[in-house]
Each structure stands twice: as structure tokens, then as C-alpha cells.
């Protein structure tokens with residue numbers, strides 16, 4: 001069982017003039033990332049449910065032109081993605097401004113510059129924290145999982161193009177990396193434990 005979200009606390013530094021410490025909870029935006037088939041939706045639904053945080057599905061924020069493009073097997077370009085990423089970031093910030101203590105967002109965020117667009121959400125307020133959960137799997141595994149998936153516009157022929165532009169987030173200190181080669185239950189549990197460590201201020 002994950003710890004209650006409300007237990008997370010930011011202790012503001014005391015000064016000579018304010019000897020009493022006040023606490024203020026962080027509001028976390030957890031971005032579940034990785035190429036198609038890595039398990040973003042499956043893991044994000046689990047985190048949203050267990051942490052009782054709103055779920056924002058990145059695919060719901062694409063303009064129709066992007067969906068048509070992906071459905072016809074044409075990879076998106078940077079220019080197709082900028083406004084999508086900004087819209088997604090706004091949706092996360094609006095969710096917090098509406099009173100949510102945090103949220104869980106799915107977004108492939110394949111390149112560092114895309115993650116940087118999302119990172120700008122921290123400018124909304126000093127208690128907003130962005131953490132990425134990168135679901136790490138090799139191309140063959142994700143291809144296999146996308147092939148098994150039904151009723152999704154994104155077909156397996158897009159996986160190779162996603163790996164071609166993927167910049168794995170090594171060295172980015174706001175990223176949790178989770179190996180997805182195990183069962184879905186194992187991956188969900190590991191992601192939950194890692195996210196819980198962040199919420200508790202341990203990571």
C-alpha cells in the first residue's frame with residue numbers, strides 16, 4: 001500500500017526572524033514516459049488509482065492532425081509535438097490549480113527538449129515538482145507489446161521511428177527509471193515504490 005500523498009512535506013527553511021518551521025506539501029506532476037508499448041497507460045492508471053491522483057492521458061491532447069498522421073504510419077516531427085507538449089503541460093498545471101494535490105500524466109517525451117517543455121511547469125508555483133518515470137524496455141520487447149495491443153491508432157510500425165529519435169534520460173536527476181521486462185504487476189509495483197519514495201521525500 002502506498003503512503004498517503006498528504007504525508008509529503010516541504011519544510012521551508014527557518015530564518016532568525018521566523019524560528020518556527022512551517023510545512024507545505026509539494027504538488028507532484030508525475031510524467032510517465034517512454035516509447036509506445038512501454039506501459040505508460042497501464043502504469044499511470046495504477047499510480048493514479050493507488051495515489052488517488054487525477055490521470056491525464058497525453059494521447060487525448062493531440063490535435064486530430066497528429067492522430068491522423070500517426071494512424072497512417074507517419075512519425076510526428078518536432079513541429080507537430082511542440083503545441084501538444086505545451087497543451088499537456090497546461091493541462092497538468094490547470095489540474096493542480098483546480099485543487100488536485102498532484103497528477104499523473106502519460107507522455108512519450110522521447111527527447112530531452114520535450115522533457116524540458118514539461119519541466120517548465122515548475123514555474124507555475126514554488127511547490128510544483130515535476131518527476132519523470134521512464135519505462136525502459138528494448139525495441140523488440142516494445143514492438144511485441146504494441147503488436148498485441150488492440151484498438152489503438154499507433155501501430156507497431158511506429159516503434160522503430162520512436163527509438164530512432166529516443167534520447168534516454170540518463171543524467172537527468174528528476175527521472176526515475178523502471179525496467180519493464182517483468183510482468184505488468186512487477187512493473188507497477190516497482191514504479192509505485194519509486195514514486196512513493198519521491199512523495200516521502202526520500203528520492
Ligand SMILES: Nc1ncnc2c1ncn2[C@@H]1O[C@H](COP(=O)(O)OP(=O)(O)O)[C@@H](O)[C@H]1O
Pocket residue numbers: 034035036037038039040041042043145146148149150180181182183184185187
Ligand atoms: N510489463 C508488461 N508485461 C506485459 N504486458 C504489458 C506490460 N506493460 C504493458 N503491457 C501491455 O502492453 C501493451 C502496451 O501497454 P500500454 O500501457 O498501452 O503502453 P503505452 O501506453 O506506453 O503505449 C498493452 O496491451 C499492455 O497491457
Ligand SMILES: O=C(O)[C@H](O)[C@@H](O)[C@H](O)[C@H](O)COP(=O)(O)O
Pocket residue numbers: 035036037040058059075076081107108109110152154162
Ligand atoms: O501509447 C502510444 O502508442 C504512444 O504513447 C503514442 O500514443 C505516441 O507515442 C504519443 O502520443 C505521441 O507520439 P510521439 O511519441 O511520436 O511523440
